[in-house]
Amino acid sequence: MIIxxxxxxxxxxxxxxxxxxxxxxxxxxxxxLFESEIGVMYQLSADVEYGSMAEIEQTWNxxxxxxxxENFLQKWRPLIISSKRTFWRPIETSG
Numbered sequence: 001m002i003i004x005x006x007x008x009x010x011x012x013x014x015x016x017x018x019x020x021x022x023x024x025x026x027x028x029x030x031x032x033l034f035e036s037e038i039g040v041m042y043q044l045s046a047d048v049e050y051g052s053m054a055e056i057e058q059t060w061n062x063x064x065x066x067x068x069x070e071n072f073l074q075k076w077r078p079l080i081i082s083s084k085r086t087f088w089r090p091i092e093t094s095g
Contacts, residue, residue: 002050003088009081010042018044018079025072028059053087 010018015035022033022044029048036043050056063069 001090004048004056005086005088006046007084008044010079011081012042014079015042021075028062
């Protein structure tokens with residue numbers, strides 16, 4: 001399993017708009033969206049689970065080929081300060 005994690009710093013006053021915009025798109029997979037509570041404010045993080053890097057590539061090829069993705073980007077870019085994308089491989093579960 002690989003977890004794709006997106007971290008977005010959102011401009012002040014635009015957090016709700018950013019959340020609504022994320023949920024308005026069909027990303028082709030379930031995801032978990034997190035909102036910062038303490039520390040860096042106006043931050044969203046999304047985790048998506050995949051079976052392989054090839055699956056990630058295939059999913060993103062499908063997403064970016066949709067016309068609504070470009071519409072999303074046009075609305076998204078003015079809302080964000082920065083974004084970071086990382087990939088995580090779980091190595092152990094406690095308990």
